[in-house]
Amino acid sequence: MLFTDDECKAYAAWGMKKEKVLMPFALITILIYMVATVLVVMKVWGVRESDHLLFQMLLWGDWIPELTGALAVFMTILLLGPLNFILDKLWKKPAEPMWLCVVPEGGTVKVTAVRGLEGNPRTPAETYPLTELETFLNPADNTICYQKKWYRIGENTIENIYPPEKQHPWMDHPENKASGIIDVQRLMEILKGYEASLKAARKECEWMEKHGG
Numbered sequence: 001m002l003f004t005d006d007e008c009k010a011y012a013a014w015g016m017k018k019e020k021v022l023m024p025f026a027l028i029t030i031l032i033y034m035v036a037t038v039l040v041v042m043k044v045w046g047v048r049e050s051d052h053l054l055f056q057m058l059l060w061g062d063w064i065p066e067l068t069g070a071l072a073v074f075m076t077i078l079l080l081g082p083l084n085f086i087l088d089k090l091w092k093k094p095a096e097p098m099w100l101c102v103v104p105e106g107g108t109v110k111v112t113a114v115r116g117l118e119g120n121p122r123t124p125a126e127t128y129p130l131t132e133l134e135t136f137l138n139p140a141d142n143t144i145c146y147q148k149k150w151y152r153i154g155e156n157t158i159e160n161i162y163p164p165e166k167q168h169p170w171m172d173h174p175e176n177k178a179s180g181i182i183d184v185q186r187l188m189e190i191l192k193g194y195e196a197s198l199k200a201a202r203k204e205c206e207w208m209e210k211h212g213g
Contacts, residue, residue: 001099001100001113002155007094008160010094011161011172014172015162015173016162018084018087018091019166022083022084025083026080028079029079096115098115098151100112100153101113102187107129107131107198108127108128108129108130109136109191110125112126130191130194130198131195133192137187137188137191138150139185139188142154142182143184153183153184155182161173
């Protein structure tokens with residue numbers, strides 16, 4: 001489900017507040033990486049003057065950029081990882097978006113809601129007839145009805161949470177389930193296909209009974 005306007009504002013305020021703290025540390029990490037790179041290059045260049053053969057061996061392959069790259073990743077995790085975790089706990093990261101779970105069962109469709117990707121706890125299920133999909137699905141505005149409210153379905157991305165001037169690739173945003181269906185029209189087509197398969201199975205059973213199969 002897409003965040004409401006109030007949820008977007010709360011998430012954006014939290015993300016921008018955390019960015020102000022993390023950005024200086026990110027710059028420090030970049031400086032450390034640059035210094036480490038310079039030191040490695042100077043060390044290798046120093047070997048060139050003292051041992052020409054060893055210098056050629058050191059230049060063999062791509063180990064220097066690989067080493068500096070590994071150092072950059074390690075320092076980023078070592079410095080920013082714990083700090084990011086602490087800020088999430090200290091400033092109470094906003095709740096993950098709700099997920100609506102639509103599951104066909106026999107001649108009905110059950111709709112439940114969960115918070116975040118963990119999937120627990122689930123709210124009480126609402127049951128709708130499989131033949132009346134329009135009562136709770138609206139492809140026109142991509143909404144699903146649950147507990148007498150219509151919810152917009154989609155991915156909560158940086159673009160629809162933060163103001164335009166704050167839409168940076170590194171900004172926090174909720175985890176999105178890539179395998180989840182966020183197109184109500186597609187969902188309706190799947191459910192209609194399921195309904196058609198039930199009708200076909202029912203007709204087959206009736207034919208078998210009629211002809212003594």
